[in-house]
Amino acid sequence: MDNDNWLETLAQEGAYARDDTAFDTAGYHKILCPEFPDFLFDFVGLPLLQRLQGIGLLCGTDWTPLFHNRFYYSRLNHSVGTALIVWNFTHDRAQTVAALLHDVSSPTFSHVTDFRNGDALTQESTEALNIRMLADSEELLTLLEAHALDFDAVADYHMYSVADTAVPGLCADRLEYMYPSGAALNGIWSMDAIAANYAQVMLMKNKAGQLELGFRSEAAALEYTKKFCATSLILQRNEDKIAMQLMADVLSRAVECGFAKEDDFYTVSEQLLINRFDGFAEDDADPAFTRLYRTFRSMTAIEHTEEPLADAYCVSLNVKQRYVNPLVRIASGQAKRLSAISPEADECIKAFLAYKDSTCGCVRWQH
Template sequence: MSMQGCTQGRMRNRMNADMEKRFTPLMRLYHNEIPGLLQELYETPPLCRLADVGMHCGCDYSSFPMFRFQPMAEQAERYTRDLHSMGTALIVQHFTGDLKQSAAGLLHDIATPVFAHVVDFLKGDHVCQEATEEATEEMIGASSGIMEALRKYGIRVEEVSDYHRYPIADNPSPGLSADRLEYTLGNFYCRGRKSLEEIRLLYESLSCIQNEKGEPELAFASERAAEEFALGALENSRMYTADEDRYCMQYLADLLKKSLEWGVLQPEDLYGTEKRVIGLLQRDERSQRLWEEYRKLSRVCTTDQRPEGCYSVRVPSKLRWIDPLFRKNGGAVRISETSSRVKAEIEKLRSTDFDVWIYVPEGAEAAARFLQNM
């Protein structure tokens, strides 16, 4: 072997070792091995960037108690988009055995900007939160590493650029897909809501069946498992729709908007890493004050009337729930059709009142000065 070959081999071994330290206990549950294509894609710059794009849309940079999470792995302090993407890919691989579908699952978030759905808020897309799904195919084509790996395995860009085409990877809400399954289990884990053993039992009760549309979908083996999962997913949803979450995301959206107006950030910076964007924010006195203030936020209040003299927000949020199938009498049934508790909790979520003004009682003076009239 040439000296160059030896060096490349050592580099790959080192990358594999670093990648191994980022593997979460959940990944080891999802599938018993990581196919070579997924490993090679995971090591490309677009996927590496996602290691510094969080799953909680920047809320975990604040000091709200609900956004304190446990580490995901030895070198994964935060639950980030690369971990979610690999988890999604492994779930797809486990249930389909199809590398094209798995690769599409791995690549589905590569166009996610910093702070993720905060940029949806920035674009006014509070409810659907789909504005950040743009440019996936373009980013795949622009990556020499991704393109090289795809060519090596005989896969075309159009076969992996839209994971919506594969029902196990993604399907219309509120069905259960690999994407929704992974972020639900991931939040169970990082929030400490379920033990690894409880998550394992839920995961191992899943199989792939045909749903009412004749399409493949994941389904639980029992009503009990489906109910446990659905109720847990609804509890996660209460975090996504909480006053604290909406305040954080709108604050960050307004901070990014102002920073773009001030020239502190350029649009392309939003597709870098959160560490770099935070560093840029700290170079300007105004954005630095706003960021440092954001980091200290720990309590919100609500009122029916817009409060005077302070920064306040009144925004809706996407309602997320999952209504999984479970096997029954040779067929499959949605859990909401048999569980009155799940049905009631779904209706409770759907009736969430977003028509309130959210503000912090103290500690948002910079926001009052720079963001109040946005």
């Protein structure tokens, strides 16, 4: 690629072409909860939530042509959607606000920071910061007082099983993110399909006696589980591992070179950082940064190998496995895990858990 015109060439090739009208976020949120609760508007307007509009749900893959994401869906969109699901099924203000606030510590490019921190396997390295950021927000504390809500009741959504529960259970967080993720990454969900599937979701109790989201019908549970596994498989492949680790290295090098500060990842949007990095790469201000960044912004395919390749950026990683085995209401009215009643679901889940990509994923350097 011509060093002087690499950005122009990329634009002409449509590397980042996407239709942000392809997904009706407001319409989707109305499916999740037909009536948007008035009290939630005040909280959505908080600065620590509004900054999440500049952070994508899909962890930086919006900015590389290796992926063809169909639209942009933000962490704010996800947070609102999660809160709406909780409200729809509980009508509990504290649980709903806790769900809304669960991602305030997400940095730009989301879980890319976990890869920077060596936490690709659990991707939880920024979660401890969440409560500290909430406690430091005077605007939030004032709003909680105005709504007669205790800080401790909204500071940790892990307290509420409808909002968050252990894998393989289904919770609002997990249910919400996979609908738009599947729609964006592989077009696996249409709005009509989401509406029909979500209409089958209900509250149940699991074996531990905890409330958990599940499905009224085996067919709906199977559809969701199969599509969940299909989308999660994308996140297990070396393409995703390369995209996230390479962006992690871009961010680390940017900090080393003074092109960005750690605070920027909590104050500057992804778009503005990309614009800044485009300029540094175009000027070739640091050759190591330029090579990393141009490779991220230009790669369209990778090589799957068993050994690292010369003159290539290579990764060999184990990453978090995201899957569900939801509850289903059976004829007796009891709740059973889907895999216990559906051989097809059992096979699907086992196949996902057994999946291994090649030992290495490599992409040729863009010089």
